[in-house]
Amino acid sequence: QVQLVESGGGLVQAGGSLRLSCAVSGISVSGSVMGWYRQVPGKQRELVATITRLGDTTYAGSEKGRFTISRDDAKNTVYLQMNSLKVGDTAVYYCKASQTYGYYWGQGTQVTVSS
Numbered sequence: 001q002v003q004l005v006e007s008g009g010g011l012v013q014a015g016g017s018l019r020l021s022c023a024v025s026g027i028s029v030s031g032s033v034m035g036w037y038r039q040v041p042g043k044q045r046e047l048v049a050t051i052t053r054l055g056d057t058t059y060a061g062s063e064k065g066r067f068t069i070s071r072d073d074a075k076n077t078v079y080l081q082m083n084s085l086k087v088g089d090t091a092v093y094y095c096k097a098s099q100t101y102g103y104y105w106g107q108g109t110q111v112t113v114s115s
Contacts, residue, residue, distance in 0.1 A: 002026035002104045004095045009109030014087055016113070020080040022095030022106055029071050033098040034078045036069060038091035038111075045094065049080060085113045 008020040020036065033052050039045040047060045049069035057069050068081040078095060090113050095106040 002097070004097060004104055004106035006093065006095050006106045006109040009093060009111045011112045011114060012085055014085060014113055014115050016085050017081070017083045018085065018111060020082070020093055020095075020109060020111070022078040022080075024076050024078070024095075024097060027097060027099065027104070028073070029076050029078055029097070030073045031099070034069075034071060035096045035098065036067075036078075036080045037094045037096055038089075039094065039108075040091045048093070051078065082111070085111075087113050087115050089113050 003025045005023045006020060008018060012018055031053060033050060035050040036048040037045045038048050048063055049059045049067055051057050051069045051071055059067060066084045071078045090111060092108040092110050094108045097104045
């Protein structure tokens with residue numbers, strides 16, 4: 001059974017930092033394309049960052065330079081380091097694992113940035 005469990009969300013002031021974790025079981029993060037997405041009520045889920053099997057990373061929009069995606073193959077965990085947080089970063093953050101024949105989502109973790 002594949003499980004993705006996000007953690008590390010919470011309430012932080014603008015300008016602060018958080019590190020999200022996505023602990024994966026049932027598949028290997030090194031054998032998947034791993035991604036972080038976020039969603040606010042009433043809007044579609046949007047891509048934040050991805051990391052490929054080879055370790056190549058991509059970032060969407062304004063997150064580049066503020067957010068860093070990484071993974072620890074030994075812990076089978078993916079991280080999202082978020083710095084210089086803005087009120088507009090407030091959302092539920094989801095982890096996604098994509099493989100050739102399917103994909104899996106975590107349950108999400110809430111990030112709230114206050115002004």
